[in-house]
Amino acid sequence: MPEIVFETERLVLRTIGEGDAAEQDRLLNTPTVMEHLGGVKELHEIEAKHSKSMQLHSREGFSFLFMIEKATGEMVGTCGIKRVDNAHAPNQGDHEIGWLVREDRWRRGYAGEAMLSVIDWAFGRVDAPHVVALTSEANVGSWKLMEKLGMERRKDLDFVDPDFPEKDNPVIQYSLTKQQWEQRT
Numbered sequence: 001m002p003e004i005v006f007e008t009e010r011l012v013l014r015t016i017g018e019g020d021a022a023e024q025d026r027l028l029n030t031p032t033v034m035e036h037l038g039g040v041k042e043l044h045e046i047e048a049k050h051s052k053s054m055q056l057h058s059r060e061g062f063s064f065l066f067m068i069e070k071a072t073g074e075m076v077g078t079c080g081i082k083r084v085d086n087a088h089a090p091n092q093g094d095h096e097i098g099w100l101v102r103e104d105r106w107r108r109g110y111a112g113e114a115m116l117s118v119i120d121w122a123f124g125r126v127d128a129p130h131v132v133a134l135t136s137e138a139n140v141g142s143w144k145l146m147e148k149l150g151m152e153r154r155k156d157l158d159f160v161d162p163d164f165p166e167k168d169n170p171v172i173q174y175s176l177t178k179q180q181w182e183q184r185t
Contacts, residue, residue, distance in 0.1 A: 009113065013117065016054060020075075022043070033102060033103055036139035038164055062095075064098070067099075075102075077105065084134070096131065115145070129178055132154070149176065152176070
């Protein structure tokens with residue numbers, strides 16, 4: 001059964017549960033939302049990611065979470081912390097933060113609101129020394145939020161992922177240390 005990890009002003013952030021893959025497939029797995037993430041996924045791929053996330057949460061106490069809009073009770077996205085696990089990344093095992101918001105909720109500030117709490121979680125209960133976030137130069141909204149969160153571009157961590165289209169390569173990374181976060185807040 002999913003558990004509430006924390007709440008923000010407008011969101012409940014809860015763990016992913018057994019039956020959540022279909023909801024993610026319906027609301028987030030669209031060509032527009034998945035444009036810079038390798039495209040639309042098969043349901044079994046979403047189920048595998050959910051299983052991995054649930055195992056990570058059980059083992060390490062962090063994972064990706066569902067973002068539930070308080071006003072409607074609807075799932076509006078996912079966000080959270082995982083380990084960098086891309087085989088091509090030079091920093092496998094680092095704490096990676098990320099988010100995904102359904103298209104009809106874009107430009108409402110949900111990703112930023114959720115990520116402020118996720119970063120607090122990463123540097124608080126999780127005790128991560130630093131966090132990274134991955135994107136592509138083509139995903140302007142993503143890296144602009146990373147910069148707004150105080151993250152710094154790390155060209156030394158760029159890598160090519162052959163599973164992504166040319167427009168989304170190289171994969172670029174931003175990072176933020178616990179000390180930088182504490183000085184910012």
